Amino acid sequence: MSDNLEISRRRLLGTMGAAGAAGLALGGAGGAAGYAALADGGDDGPALAAVGAARVPFRGAHQAGIVQPPQACGHLVAFDLAPGAGRKEAVALMRRWSAAAERLMAGEPVGGSDSAVAKDAGPCSLTVTFGFGASFFDRTGLVARRPRELDPLPVFSSDRLDPKRSNGDLWVQIGADDALVAFHALRTLQREAGAAAKVRWQMNGFNRSPGATAHPMTTRNLMGQVDGTNNPKPTARDFDRHVFVQPGGAQPWMAGGSYAVVRRIRMLLDDWEKLPLKAQEEVIGRRKSDGAPLTGGTETTRLDLDKLGPDGRQVIPADAHARISAPEQNGGATMLRRPFSYHDGIGPDGVPDAGLLFICWQADPSRAFVPVQRKLDRGDALSRFIRHETSALFAVPGGPAEGEYVGGRLLEA
Numbered sequence: 001m002s003d004n005l006e007i008s009r010r011r012l013l014g015t016m017g018a019a020g021a022a023g024l025a026l027g028g029a030g031g032a033a034g035y036a037a038l039a040d041g042g043d044d045g046p047a048l049a050a051v052g053a054a055r056v057p058f059r060g061a062h063q064a065g066i067v068q069p070p071q072a073c074g075h076l077v078a079f080d081l082a083p084g085a086g087r088k089e090a091v092a093l094m095r096r097w098s099a100a101a102e103r104l105m106a107g108e109p110v111g112g113s114d115s116a117v118a119k120d121a122g123p124c125s126l127t128v129t130f131g132f133g134a135s136f137f138d139r140t141g142l143v144a145r146r147p148r149e150l151d152p153l154p155v156f157s158s159d160r161l162d163p164k165r166s167n168g169d170l171w172v173q174i175g176a177d178d179a180l181v182a183f184h185a186l187r188t189l190q191r192e193a194g195a196a197a198k199v200r201w202q203m204n205g206f207n208r209s210p211g212a213t214a215h216p217m218t219t220r221n222l223m224g225q226v227d228g229t230n231n232p233k234p235t236a237r238d239f240d241r242h243v244f245v246q247p248g249g250a251q252p253w254m255a256g257g258s259y260a261v262v263r264r265i266r267m268l269l270d271d272w273e274k275l276p277l278k279a280q281e282e283v284i285g286r287r288k289s290d291g292a293p294l295t296g297g298t299e300t301t302r303l304d305l306d307k308l309g310p311d312g313r314q315v316i317p318a319d320a321h322a323r324i325s326a327p328e329q330n331g332g333a334t335m336l337r338r339p340f341s342y343h344d345g346i347g348p349d350g351v352p353d354a355g356l357l358f359i360c361w362q363a364d365p366s367r368a369f370v371p372v373q374r375k376l377d378r379g380d381a382l383s384r385f386i387r388h389e390t391s392a393l394f395a396v397p398g399g400p401a402e403g404e405y406v407g408g409r410l411l412e413a
């Protein structure tokens with residue numbers, strides 16, 4: 001069983017064996033049986049199906065919400081510290097937020113003021129992840145502890161960024177496999193912010209629900225592509241080195257942490273949907289039906305970047321997104337992509353305000369997101385169909401040990 005997911009057994013089991021129940025939850029699929037075999041939850045509340053009972057630990061070497069499979073619902077919220085608030089207020093805020101996040105992720109009420117919105121549902125794989133933006137260090141007098149990895153991202157020629165919906169002192173990422181559970185966490189943390197911090201921007205996203213497919217499958221984005229296939233696997237030898245800050249660095253408080261680049265990328269769906277299937281597939285270099293490379297095989301087959309077609313041209317075109325972004329084309333630059341789709345209706349321009357809340361995780365953005373985005377900016381076939389509308393970069397510290405709160409190693413040192 002994964003270290004990252006626990007099952008609230010008393011509320012789940014009933015007629016199922018423990019192994020069966022855990023398997024359903026971890027598979028992320030659930031399937032019909034996952035929703036059928038319910039037990040009386042006794043004092044813990046009503047019984048739960050596998051999706052409701054799945055629980056991610058709050059404490060650990062890394063914060064939750066990085067390596068876990070992306071959940072069905074997501075909220076991304078940036079806060080700015082209130083005028084006059086500094087380090088003392090930030091310490092109190094991170095203590096309050098950490099205490100609330102621990103209870104929320106355990107599926108427990110957050111005290112007398114709990115709104116009951118998530119009552120009955122269980123943890124639903126809720127994760128709450130906290131990050132600090134570059135401006136946080138100015139506001140709290142901690143400039144000497146600001147990592148150089150938080151240096152501003154370069155300006156890319158295709159950027160069309162809205163500064164009001166970019167950056168921020170603090171960032172909260174919420175993910176859950178139930179919309180009410182995710183909303184409950186969002187409201188609770190907004191309430192707990194009190195007078196210390198105000199919401200700067202908020203974005204809401206989604207992914208496929210667990211149980212929608214008979215077995216776990218890579219999700220699709222709103223262009224219809226299978227998206228996430230070639231993500232580095234947590235079991236890979238170099239995964240930790242690429243994604244997490246290693247001990248012994250210039251900012252010891254960031255050991256076990258990671259840097260999140262967050263970009264709201266609008267999809268120009270009216271244009272994309274007019275493109276014939278073959279042309280759509282050439283934009284990415286993979287088949288739309290199953291995500292397999294255009295050079296053949298299945299979804300997980302390696303891309304054959306040298307293969308030529310009968311016409312003597314590269315089967316995976318020179319400007320195909322998957323070619324340009326591949327680590328082997330970028331000196332090994334590797335990031336973990338963990339996005340949510342978003343849809344906020346029709347924009348003032350009359351076209352869908354929909355796309356990808358692109359979130360990527362890495363130990364150092366200057367060796368991962370930045371070089372890859374530089375290259376995509378120069379010649380990605382996908383760029384005709386997308387627009388980067390907001391951008392943010394956050395330092396996400398390691399997970400709290402017993403007795404710690406998130407960010408304590410930065411704020412208390």
Ligand SMILES: C=CC1=C(C)c2cc3[nH]c(cc4nc(cc5[nH]c(cc1n2)c(C)c5CCC(=O)O)C(CCC(=O)O)=C4C)c(C)c3C=C
Pocket residue numbers: 221223225226227228229230231263265266267284286303321322323325326327335355356358369372373376386
């Ligand atoms: C700078 C990094 C990246 C941005 C921005 C980005 C935007 C973006 N991507 C898709 C759709 C797909 N991306 C795929 C692969 C892929 N994309 C990146 C990086 C960025 N994408 C990487 C590193 C990779 C993996 C490359 C590899 O190793 O082969 C794919 C293919 C399937 C997969 O491997 O996930 C799709 C599809 C969209 C729609 C988008 C912006 C809206």
Ligand SMILES: [Fe+2]
Pocket residue numbers: 321325
């Ligand atoms: Fe991509």
